[in-house]
Amino acid sequence: MKFTLKVWRQDGPEAKGRFETYEANNISDEMSFLEVLDVVNEDLIHAGQVPIHFDHDCREGICGSCGMMINGQAHGPQRGTATCQLHMRKFQDGATIVVEPWRAASFPIVRDLVVNRSAFDRIIEAGGFVSVNTGSAVEANTLPVPKQVADAAMDAAQCIGCGACVAACPNGAAQLFTSAKLQHLNLLPQGQAERWERTENMVETMEEYFGTCTNHGECETACPKNISIDFIAYMNRDYIKAKSLNRKLAGQGLE
């Protein structure tokens, strides 16, 4: 197979970027998209040009490092798939493929296709935890968690923090990421004690950095872990409750 790649090149955060066109020849359909970039990079180095920078690590769709706009779609055409798991058999031989970095004010470009996603860490730092110091945990089975609840929490917890949701969203909103991280803990009994503070802190930190959701649903289709926008609904509900409920009664389950 062979492809023509149009890749966004930008030397630094402040530099002006541009598309460069590269040919990728002798590509096998078994190759992953990142391996095609590897091939192009080898050619570039050979030709004395600086290789294309892109983030990656696990190359099996779990670390969340990789991610780029491929033909106008975050992580490319295959649903539920991170860029590193996208294989070339999903493309037409001879096709031209356009590759661009994530774009959002809070995802500034570092270089080429690498962006800075540390705003996600700020959201977690604001409340994405259960405040349990090491050593203070009770025996694990003293707190049964209904299987459905554990499964739902796991559905949310699967988020790999890749940022595709922000990238795909016409509003540059981080609701899918934030709600996934928030609901993972808010759904579980362990997360109840801090539920309302957590909700307020994470949502309000999210708004410091990102746009806001108008329910396009685009994030869900871009998400490599198929995280559902249902979690956004749960987050919205929790947020309004957090703002309105008498938290002193939370212990009675009156919320």
Next chain:
Amino acid sequence: MVTLDARIPEGPIEEKWEKARFDLRLVNPANKRRFTVIVVGTGLAGASAAATLAELGYNVKAFTFHDSPRRAHSIAAQGGINAAKNYQNDGDSPHRLFYDTIKGGDFRSREANVYRLAQISVNIIDQCVAQGVPFAREYSGLLENRSFGGVQVSRTFYARGQTGQQLLLGAYSALMRQVGLGAVQLHPRTEMLDLVVEDGRAVGIITRDLLTGAIEAHAGHAVILATGGYGNVYYLSTNAKKSNATAAWRAHKRGALFANPCYTQIHPTCIPAGDEFQSKLTLMSESLRNDGRIWVPKDQNDTRPPHQIPEQDRDYYLERRYPAFGNLVPRDVASRAAKREVDEGRGVGPKKNGVYLDFSDAIARLGRDVIEERYGNLFEMYERITGDDPYQMPMRIYPATHYTMGGLWVDYNLQSNIPGLFVGGEANFSDHGANRLGASALMQGLADGYFVLPYTVGDYLAGQLGKPLPSTSDAPFQDALKSVQDQTKQFLAIGGTRSPDDFHRELGKIVWDKIGMERNAAGLEQAITDIRSLRDDYYKDLRVLGNGDTLNDSLEKAFRVADFFELAELMARDALHREESCGGHFRAEHQTADGEAKRDDENFSYVGAWEWNGPDTPQTLHKEELTFENVHLATRSYA
């Protein structure tokens, strides 16, 4: 002169850790604030250690080359984490977990450490559950377990196929909480490139800011390395692409001993390499062997598609050779058997580099639904990568490097031979001997980080009371700083023709062929020669483009590959000197008549720890004798 004192506490094995905790000195809360601890690496071991130390009140500086501590190689672990909870009432206990781990490690680990690990395992689960790790549950709402790799009890806790991810996110959240509280200073995208040793103590590190290229010195009262394993020395492995040995190796070059480098684990069920540009190998969970049958065609020239090959023309070689365990023999045995089939020309697939793992019998027996429920996500992953549907066609699998048991030598307190330098997680050599059992690496990383280092580092710091933070303008800092700067310049100046990846790929091939699943003296000697000559080329023909003051992927790789060269050579040397076969180290010269590993307890029941002597002088071997008082040395047999 280096002396190896493992500092194992006295007394019966069950009471050693308890005694140690009482004997370890404490630092009072007001004084904890005065200490700065550097933690390099925020994988499971590093993040858990950093968070816990910060909770205790120490100032922590945490470093990772990843863009966020939410990422680390740990995130990719699929299978699960062991703990001796005995929730299944199937006879598990810390003692049994201890025994299984020692035996699984082929009697090459330190009893006291392993016992402590087994004891602590139960606390890890409690801690993680409290953090909100969504482990699998029964319908009762209680925790579910499954069995894993060659043990007879169900003690593995898991979160779908993403246990490592969930555990890491738990540790990461604890860490981020401390970052938010200002107790941890976080340095993402910052790579440690040297260790600073002053008056024989570890006092700081030299880092490169990967965004700006700034090379900086950081001082601390103690340094913890939790920088993961070195499996990527093979180039192709199941490790994350950026995992590397640089931090550990630089510490080694500053005097820390490197133990058992030749103990590497090859996992039997990975997807075989496709083309030359294959960048990494993907693990297919070991659990597949519970229902899949492994076979190759009897005739090496058989070109029929697998489902057209009739039963009588198939060789289910594991079932044939190991009737008792069949497809469930331990990792090393299964791996070597597959290698033998492929080496003898019976491999399958376009490159004849795999064996079949066939589910058709299981599907016929249990129905597609059951198989889908058990392995659906793995089958999907397989199809995504290969384009083949494993419900119709057998999978093709082949062994790949997965884990490295060797690492920096540490004593019972996880302190290296350099006072003040502690090592946790896969980066140390401590608990798995010559072979690691499934689902124990996550356990060890978290045991080290949550429950061991916070005590033992405190003990060391108690002795440092009143000593000010060393100044980064001291000579050792400045020297180390300069050496890193020089090396940066050197790499940028070579101006050769080959990329670091290109060299790495070639190095990996040497290591895989000669220091892989099966080793022999001639091959190992050849490996040393080959590695050296390739290394010479490296410093002549490397091409690193761009400059040092921006994000520069090639430059980062240049450092890592340089260290892999030296490490690979040491692996060969270690493998050469260890004239026995044990666990992941299989010497062709030392096998039984039916091709099984032959251990030599008489002569090799020790930890081999190597001391750096400079780039062109071979390392010196130091031995820590292993004594087995609580388990009987026995030969593993699975036939």
Next chain:
Amino acid sequence: MAQATPRSTVEAAVRPIRKRPKPLPWPLSLYQTYVGKKWVMAITGVIGLLFVAGHMFGNIKMYMGEQEFLHYAEGLRTVAYPIVPEKFLLWVARLGLLGALVLHLHAAFSIWNHNRKVRPVGYQSRRDYIAADWASRTMLWTGPIILLFIAFHLADLTWGVEAVNPDFQSGEVYQNVVASFSRWPVATIYIVANVALGIHIYHGAWSLFQSLGVNNPQINQGRRIFAALFALAIVAGNVSFPLAVLLGIVE
């Protein structure tokens, strides 16, 4: 909580685009964040939906003849009379609707104003949307069309502004409608605006469940259907009136 001093170059490179607000007393606090504003939009949207549905339903009386229609108009003025003065509830409803509209507009504006800052450099290649449909991406077009239409509609049939409806006669509700819709440009405006309203509702009546957090596997399938049927009913009803007049069914 985020500290004042940046702790690494990675963190320093990302500055917030908005300050976290100091909390005001409840219920103003709800309106300080965009998630809260969106909730307000949904509540006011629901008010709008109820109104639009009621309005459409009431207008069906048109087909029952002038008497019935006038009777309905009269009825609106005398709801709960004589307990409260005549037109009292009508005015309550009008003010409520006006308030809801203002909030809805303000929230829409402020969300738009925020979101426009978050991607200062847009994609340089063509985007390929999957889920974001035509309706969801045109809310900011259909909304203002509706706003203009509301103004027009009030001028036309409530206030009887000379320039808009020269034949307007106070109290002659039925005749005013017929006179107005008999002019094809007016009828066209009504039809176009109601199609826009339909599109707005098609997204809005689904979206509000998300914004309010009304989410339950049992009803999630139904939300889309609900929105589609709602939009369809409103468009069908409202478009039928001018058509009926033009076609001489109502005269």
